[in-house]
Amino acid sequence: MSQASEPSPAGPATPTRTTRTRQIRVVGLVVALAVLAAALVPIVLAVGPPTRDELLEQAGMKGKQQLVIGVKDDQPGISQRFSNNVWKGFDVDIAYMIASFLGFDRSQVRFLPIESEDRARRQASDGDGFVTVDLVIASYSINKKREEEGAVFSSAYLHTEQSVVTLQSFKGPVSSLQDLAGRSVCSLTTSTSIERLTEAGATPRGRNRISECIQELYDGEVEAVTTDAAILAGFVTADRPGDDGQRFPVTLRNTKPLRHWDIGSSPQERWGVNTGPNRALRDLVDLALYTSANDEEDSTWENAYNANLRWQQQYNPGQPVAEQEQPEARKVEVRQWPWERIALPAPAHPGSPPTSVTANRAAWRGRGRRSSGC
Template identity: 80%
Template sequence: MSQASEPSPAGPAPAAPPSPRTARTRQIRLVGLIVALAVLAAALVPIVLAMGPPTRDQLLEDAHLKGKQQLVIGVKDDQPGISLKLPNNTWKGFDVDIAYMIAGYLGFDHSQVRFLPIESEDRARRQARDNDGFVTVDLVIASYSINAKREEEGAVFSASYLHTEQSVVTLESFKDQVSSLEDLAGRTVCSLTTSTSIQRLAEAGAKPVGRNRISECFQEMYDGKVEAVTTDAAILAGFVTGDRAGVDGQRFPVLLKNVKPLKHWDIGSSPRERWGVNTGPNKALRDLVDLALYESAMDENNSTWENAYNANLRWQQEYNLPQPVAEQQQPDPRKVEVRQWPWERIALPPPAHPGSPPPPTGPAARVGWRGRGRRSSGC
């Protein structure tokens, strides 16, 4: 028999279609598996919620911010460059911009933030003036240095948002040199009553005079009642700068009388003054503030802190040499663990930051921002 006439080998027999009973059994098993996974997920979710960190939404709820229409913040009203209430009843300064940044993260826009003036001795209790009375503010952002004594008095601080140091200001006509607080021994020196500077003055042999407002200290120096003023350099800088023009051409209004030229002295202070936000005893609120600071520091696309520094502090440096105004880098933030479901990471946009100061113009806008160091702001 030839090859052409040989029968070809038989192919595999086609599989028999599953019987209706088998197909139904598979469907029942699949549905059962889905139901079992759903039950397992429902059982695991409460465990995850109980054991894992809270969500940002839970923190907002626990901080009593959900549905709140206004955020009340205690700030200073007499510190040029830090927080100043202008004659037209608007507020301007580094602390004001930081307040708007934090408020934006908490879900409040410019129009929902209310600033109230707060005195130094009232910052721990969060009591600010409101017309003829006092109210408890939600946050205190008022050049408030973090230390153990203030925490014992009831202040609950966020991570620090600015680092500066103690310095001294005299009239430009002051005849002697000031390189340390000891150079002021026997002289009358004014500072804020509750500031960290008062004790250091007494230890150095000076005659400390305490006032509730730093502007009162400067007025007394202009009037010849005290010879020097000392507190944090970032606070003093605005008075030294006076009404000289900033990079945007704006000037601090002259609010005091008999104003004279001033000299800013670098006293080589080693203790770092770390400014923090007093959030009060609500832990969720403190965590939210720290989250706002963390996002500002870690997000390369978020330049709100840098813009605030540029607009209010950096341009003053030339008028305050040789004293650094403040460190030009945002301090390292505290990381707060917040739970996000996978779909939140993908679908939800980050919180908005209404009220951020605009990017600066002029020479300061071209300065880099990621270097750290005590003397990094110009000296």
Template identity: 55%
Template sequence: MGQDSEPAAGPAIPPPRVVWFRRLRLVALLVVLVVAGVAVARVVTAGGPPTRQDLLRRAGLAGKQQLLIGVKDDQPGIAQVAPDGSYAGFDIDIALMIAADLGFAPGSVRLLPIESEDRIRRQARDGDRFVTVDMVVASFSITDERVRQGATFSAPYLSTEQSVLTLKTDERPVDSLRDLRGRKVCTLATSTAEPNLRDLGALVGTRKRVSECVQDLYDGHVDSVVTDAAILAGFVAHRPGDPWSVQRARPLRLWDIGEAGQELYGVNTGSNVALRDLVDLSLYRSATDPEDRRWEDAFDRNLRWEQPASLPQQVAVDQQPAARKVEVRQWPWETVALPPPAPWRRAARSGARGRGRPSSGC
């Protein structure tokens, strides 16, 4: 080589002003992206569905220490209070299931007795005074009339039908409500069965509590009791040791009167629509989660065992009615904000369930 080779040229180093401008442009781009992200999040938050935590705040449950639930106390199998003050029954199990999904352990739930005529107003008895409960889970059938009067119902959680209860020694058949013409019948004062019975010629008397009607039947003051099969079946299938609010019990018979309509029980949350949505969210998860057996366990424990004594009447449908799907927003960070599942919410589960539609009721 006759000539010296020139050194290879290195990468060009931009002037300091160019470097500064590029960094400024990158920072500006990042700022624009952050602002746009915040704006999009605000739009989605304002226009999209609420989070579960939003619903808890709207329902007034965030930070609440105790949940008040109005329940029946004289309906064996549905809701009954024992001499020690403890409650048991299908409604009780459903109430505690919903409460658990709302974040309330059993020790943070107060169950208060409520009469039928007070269920719309959510006025339950607390000793010698009345208080407004957060929700009512008290064999409360969903009807349009009750909605007009101020009830706000959740999706249904049980499907049953009307039936007739008589003494087993009464050999007069009851195939329909028409067979009660001229007979003395007791039903609840708020029951939609009352006007139908009067129109059919029955001699109707009303009571505030179904146990009072059953006591009248035992004492010979009436010939039959008319209300929902799920309520009456508990009096037919009496188990030794069950707490009873009636005396002089006698063998009973439940009649299938061939009514096509369904009685669908719902939870009344009054004007608290956010709480209604949370209840529906709990029922929807119960109805659709294949590992959730809480509803089935409650049915088996409280109602299924009553069926053999109640034949040919079906006590209640052994599938949870279809529940309303509640749209909630679930961001990746939402799992940080929500508390982990409490131990009392974990249980073995299963099951697809059936549908129903509202009719009239207890």
């Protein structure tokens, strides 16, 4: 065979004009995207909503060593201070949940007792005088009058309703406040229940603490007490055991069995957190509540409800203690990159005893009623 018939060795492939054109276009596109990104980043940083970190800075939470929260100290199941200075209750667990979101662990949270009339001003007693607390989480119903007094509320974290308790021996029924006409009835001085009792023909007695009202009921000085059902349920339950053996040691005198009455006349009592005038702090609290309500993996709220309120229902037949679903919270816009995800951090505290959470959060919803304004 002649050399002319042998194949010549293959040389290096020469790029075609089309291939070179494509390469040039890809390089140009990458450069253009890089320029565009460099131009957009400062714009986003300048005009977008604040990041969560920026909100923490604006709220004065960065570098803060202690979060001071005003709570009630005499409401079993809601917020109660025990003799060893341990605090327990639904409001306490919600306070820890919010504190964790703000970057504080359990040891950095300080609770101070706060009276009803001091909640709008956020003034609580530390034993030596009054101090301004960072947050008020104290069975504080959201209403316009309180906002006019200076309270700045977060979204609601619990829905309940107004009800009445009497001694078990009381000859009922009590299906409305009108059924208490001519009788002496105690309520918190700052609640709108006082005015409503007068309208119903009852004789109201105002006290600063609901435990004082219950004591007067035991002593026969009044015939009934009215305020939010979630508050009264703890006194009706008293020291009877929960599913896990939990009890509410109510240190009142001359205690007697109580009966809880559904009066069917008030709408949802919407409990909120008084955050004060710092808008960034209110946004952070709402962000914590929104995240908790919308994260199916998070059961902190449900655990708090189960540990403190749900098990009491057996001792309060006929009167719903509170709604079993966390209220929807206001959505707060925060700036984040696509790969970022706002999520409630794992609680920085042991929290409530573990309890089972139902598969879905939809549960009993209260009927539309008028407000007691606890």
